[in-house]
Each structure stands twice: as structure tokens, then as C-alpha cells.
Amino acid sequence: MNKEHKQPLQSSLRVQELLYGLRIIEVMTKKVFAVTRNCNMRDVQAIMKNNSISGMPVVDNKRVVGIVTMNDLMNALEQGGMEDSVIKWMAGEVQTLAEDMPLSFAISAFGKFPFRQFPVVNKKNELTGILTFRNINHALIRELSRQLREMEQQSEQPVDRASLNFSKVYQLNRYDFENGGKASSRIKSFLKERGVPPKTVRRVAVASYELEINLVAHSIGGMLGFDINENRVKISSHDRGPGIGNVENAMTEGFSTANEWIRSQGFGAGMGLPNVKRVSDEFAIESAVGMGTMVQAIIYLKPEKQNESQ
Amino acid sequence: MELQRIAHALDADFICGPDDWEKISIESVVASDLMSDVLMSDRDDLLLITSLSTEQSIRSAGIVGSEVVVIANNKTVTEGMVELAGDQGIALFCTRYPKYEACVRLGRIMEP
Known part of the structure; x- marks a missing residue:
């Protein structure tokens, strides 16, 4: 669970975070x-x-x-x-x-x-x-009630057009290449409008886009969540399956299980996940066959903390 | 190098783009039909040459901050691509040259 900030999250993101966070x-x-x-x-x-x-x-x-x-x-x-x-x-x-x-x-x-x-x-x-x-x-009701109480205790904050605080969840469907990428474009504009340096915006956009395409090309559908504050962008991808049999393989450049159709769409070169890791300051992946995959990528917005190699 | 020279060298048809597209500065070129490879690029002032005539080519270009996409082999450009290029402020061109030949032509004029 995310303990570092207390801003109210969009409801679906809250549930998604709960499902990730609870073991x-x-x-x-x-x-x-x-x-x-x-x-x-x-x-x-x-x-x-x-x-x-x-x-x-x-x-x-x-x-x-x-x-x-x-x-x-x-x-x-x-x-x-x-x-x-x-x-x-x-x-x-x-x-x-x-x-x-x-x-x-x-x-x-x-x-x-x-x-x-x-x-x-x-x-x-x-x-x-x-x-x-x-x-x-029981667990969900308990956690949701706790979070609702927390939200009630928070006073409402005015919307700030310059503020980086933002959270949103996008739904992605299998093989819906037409919509794959829309979320990334929106997040890119959001960061650009708020004066985030172009190189950092590009890293966020690449991570987000690769994850979006993964959801569309490889999963049976899932969600892509963004949780942004002034320090960092956290991108969480969560799908309903089929899950990755060998995560190490999936993280190897050039390894891909993509079919011809995915390749005809310009993807499936086996660079997706390694590329997400490359542009992220923090990266985590978990997967189980038959159950799904979740990936979390964090990109710092404060230059002193950023990945040196970028 | 200004885009105008590149468009001329490729004998490219202008499809859509910002009014002052001629002045867009291009420093590097990525030629690929694999968007994953395009997304690996970390160059600036980038031009994308691709035979992949889909909306994802335009999106991928937008994601890596490329302002120019050239579709090789005179592939048909869809309405969706034009709309997306408009939204993202990307200049979109079409050339009759295949990808390799387009690269050779660009290499000749861009060589220092």
C-alpha cells in the first residue's frame, strides 16, 4: 500500500491498489x-x-x-x-x-x-x-471502510491546475490496438503542461506505452493505473491473465511470445518489459500462470533522485 | 537539418502537419517497422521512417517526442493516422521509396 501520500485516490485505483497491496x-x-x-x-x-x-x-x-x-x-x-x-x-x-x-x-x-x-x-x-x-x-470491506474513514477526515482541497497530484485508472481490452496508447498520450500531455522536463516526460510515456501495449497484445485485458505527485510518477499495470510462465525470459531482450498478428501491428520484438525497466527508476514485476501479471514502474520527477544512466 | 531538405530528398508528399513544418529541425533518423525498437530510441529531433502504416506508428513517434513521420513504400495513410498526427502536432509524409532506399537518400544528404 502506498503510505507516502494522503491525497484521495480515484475509487477504482483504490480498489486496484488494495488488490495489489493485500497479500x-x-x-x-x-x-x-x-x-x-x-x-x-x-x-x-x-x-x-x-x-x-x-x-x-x-x-x-x-x-x-x-x-x-x-x-x-x-x-x-x-x-x-x-x-x-x-x-x-x-x-x-x-x-x-x-x-x-x-x-x-x-x-x-x-x-x-x-x-x-x-x-x-x-x-x-x-x-x-x-x-x-x-x-x-471481509478483507475488502474492512480495508475500504478504513480508507473511507480516512477520506472523510480529509478536508477538500481546491483543484490546482499547476498541481502534479493526479490519479487515474484506464481499462484496456485484448487486441484493442486502436485504444492502446491513448492513456499514455494523455499522461504525456498532463506532465508536459506542468513543465516536467521533456526527457523525463519521454521516460514516463515510454514506460506507460509499453505497458499499455502489453495489456492489449498479451493479456486478456486489464487496468493501467497512474498515481502522480510532485516527487514521482507511479504506473501500475494489472491484468487478469494468462500470466507469464517464466518472468526471467520475459525480461530478456528479444524474447517474445507474440503471434504474427501482434507483429503485424509493429510489436512483439521482445523489448517491451526490458524497455520499461530501462526507463524506470524502480521496477517490479510479479506473475502467476492462470492468474495474471502486475508490473509497477516508478519514475522520479526530482532530478537528484533520477536514474543516473538516463 | 531542416525538414524541407529532407522532404525534397525523399520526394515526399506532405499529408498533414504544423504550418511551419519546413523549419522543423531533424538531427537523427530511426527507420523501423518495429515500434518496440522505435521506443528504445533516446535521440532528440528525431524523424521516423516506417512501412507500418497504422495509428501506432504515429503514437510511438509522439511518445518518443518525434515530430515527423515518413511512411515508406507509398502505403495508404488512414484517416485515423491523419487525425492523430493533427492532435499530436506531428508532420506526416508519404514517400514512394522503400525504407532502405529512403535511408540511403537521407544518409547522403545528412552525412557530415
């Missing part, structure tokens, strides 16, 4: 009920009933090997399998989430998979929590 570990239920392979369906029924839960991971030495839900329980009951081992009835292919992933990835996972809960694992792949939609709703 799964902060939101998940840490008290997890799980069963081992040795348990039978009768045990499962007792634990679910006593704790009012609708599903449980099955673990072997803290590793998740399956998930058993109310549905499996009903099937077992119907077919007289209550004394069977849980292994017989559980779903063996489980999608887990990493605890340090941003919440936005989890939301994509809920959209992509039919599961109503995801086991959460740490770096050692050990079960540390469980994430349901309820967790996400």
Missing part, C-alpha cells in the same frame, strides 16, 4: 482443519459438522495431496462409502495458492477454477491456511 497471507484463515490420508469419510463428516465447514485439505506431512468437500461427502454417503479412506473420495488434483501472492491473483483463481476454497501454502509447499471468498469479502 493472501493477510487475508486467509490461518486456523485450518485438515485430515491425513489415514482418515475415513466418517472422520471427515465429524470434523466438518463440528466446525461448520464445507471442505478440507488432505495432507501428508504438511503437503497438500487432495481436497475433500461436502460434495464428496454426499457421494460417499449415497454410495455407502463412509468407512472408506478419504483418498478414495477426495479430489486429488488441487490448485493451491502461495501465501505471498497478491490478492488479485487469488481473485483470478476463483474466476478460473470451479473450487470454492483454495489451500494456501508457504515457500516450502506446506499448508499454512485456506482462502475462501468470504475471506476476500
Whole structure:
């Protein structure tokens, strides 16, 4: 979360920042009920009933090997399998989430998979929590209420035409090359009108444009957010998928997964992300296959802090 | 070098641009159909030669601060491109020469 400034953000940017800023570990239920392979369906029924839960991971030495839900329980009951081992009835292919992933990835996972809960694992792949939609709703409501209170406490500030304080989120759709670049043009004019040096404006414009084109060419759609104050421009790109399999490759100059059509539009030379990094003072990327990619690029507006190589 | 000389050397058709386009100063040239390469450029007073006749060519030029775009091979220029060039104050030209030949011609007159 952005702690350095207190200016009210545009609402969608606030939500976007929230989804970036919150990590799964902060939101998940840490008290997890799980069963081992040795348990039978009768045990499962007792634990679910006593704790009012609708599903449980099955673990072997803290590793998740399956998930058993109310549905499996009903099937077992119907077919007289209550004394069977849980292994017989559980779903063996489980999608887990990493605890340090941003919440936005989890939301994509809920959209992509039919599961109503995801086991959460740490770096050692050990079960540390469980994430349901309820967790996400609670976290979002809690955070949004906190921010609303904060905004109410702030007195309204007059609009200043010379002020650099600005925030806005643009939506980008897949293959919409016609609109890809509009946001960057607007931000470029905004900075130019406020007397930001041309070289700095160019760096912001290049980073923003490359990210815009990435959203249009490579993602199934997403958002590009700008958060500007007198010290820096922060550009956040956030898409809904498909996610990058190997981020290191994506950061290698010349590596590209672009198809012929993207190339016919003049893009896909494999220079996009490296170019964003080149012009940025701070750069961060996170991605997970099936869940999405987020990139954050910061460009300082105060010369003493700027990237020396520019 | 003034744009007027360049336009003459390329036998380029003026499509749209600011009133005083003849006086625009050009110090360097990028010739590419890959906009990613164009975006890597950090030169000033830049002219873009490209066979990519799309709005993205105009946008990319605008992003790197280039004031002049020359479309090679006499490719058709769309209305959208003209409108965008107008918005961004970019002078837009079309030349019958292919990209390579256009570069050779520019190289001859721009050589110090």
C-alpha cells in the first residue's frame, strides 16, 4: 500500500491498489482443519459438522495431496462409502495458492477454477491456511471502510491546475490496438503542461506505452493505473491473465511470445518489459500462470533522485 | 537539418502537419517497422521512417517526442493516422521509396 501520500485516490485505483497491496497471507484463515490420508469419510463428516465447514485439505506431512468437500461427502454417503479412506473420495488434483501472492491473483483463481476454497501454502509447499471468498469479502470491506474513514477526515482541497497530484485508472481490452496508447498520450500531455522536463516526460510515456501495449497484445485485458505527485510518477499495470510462465525470459531482450498478428501491428520484438525497466527508476514485476501479471514502474520527477544512466 | 531538405530528398508528399513544418529541425533518423525498437530510441529531433502504416506508428513517434513521420513504400495513410498526427502536432509524409532506399537518400544528404 502506498503510505507516502494522503491525497484521495480515484475509487477504482483504490480498489486496484488494495488488490495489489493485500497479500493472501493477510487475508486467509490461518486456523485450518485438515485430515491425513489415514482418515475415513466418517472422520471427515465429524470434523466438518463440528466446525461448520464445507471442505478440507488432505495432507501428508504438511503437503497438500487432495481436497475433500461436502460434495464428496454426499457421494460417499449415497454410495455407502463412509468407512472408506478419504483418498478414495477426495479430489486429488488441487490448485493451491502461495501465501505471498497478491490478492488479485487469488481473485483470478476463483474466476478460473470451479473450487470454492483454495489451500494456501508457504515457500516450502506446506499448508499454512485456506482462502475462501468470504475471506476476500471481509478483507475488502474492512480495508475500504478504513480508507473511507480516512477520506472523510480529509478536508477538500481546491483543484490546482499547476498541481502534479493526479490519479487515474484506464481499462484496456485484448487486441484493442486502436485504444492502446491513448492513456499514455494523455499522461504525456498532463506532465508536459506542468513543465516536467521533456526527457523525463519521454521516460514516463515510454514506460506507460509499453505497458499499455502489453495489456492489449498479451493479456486478456486489464487496468493501467497512474498515481502522480510532485516527487514521482507511479504506473501500475494489472491484468487478469494468462500470466507469464517464466518472468526471467520475459525480461530478456528479444524474447517474445507474440503471434504474427501482434507483429503485424509493429510489436512483439521482445523489448517491451526490458524497455520499461530501462526507463524506470524502480521496477517490479510479479506473475502467476492462470492468474495474471502486475508490473509497477516508478519514475522520479526530482532530478537528484533520477536514474543516473538516463 | 531542416525538414524541407529532407522532404525534397525523399520526394515526399506532405499529408498533414504544423504550418511551419519546413523549419522543423531533424538531427537523427530511426527507420523501423518495429515500434518496440522505435521506443528504445533516446535521440532528440528525431524523424521516423516506417512501412507500418497504422495509428501506432504515429503514437510511438509522439511518445518518443518525434515530430515527423515518413511512411515508406507509398502505403495508404488512414484517416485515423491523419487525425492523430493533427492532435499530436506531428508532420506526416508519404514517400514512394522503400525504407532502405529512403535511408540511403537521407544518409547522403545528412552525412557530415
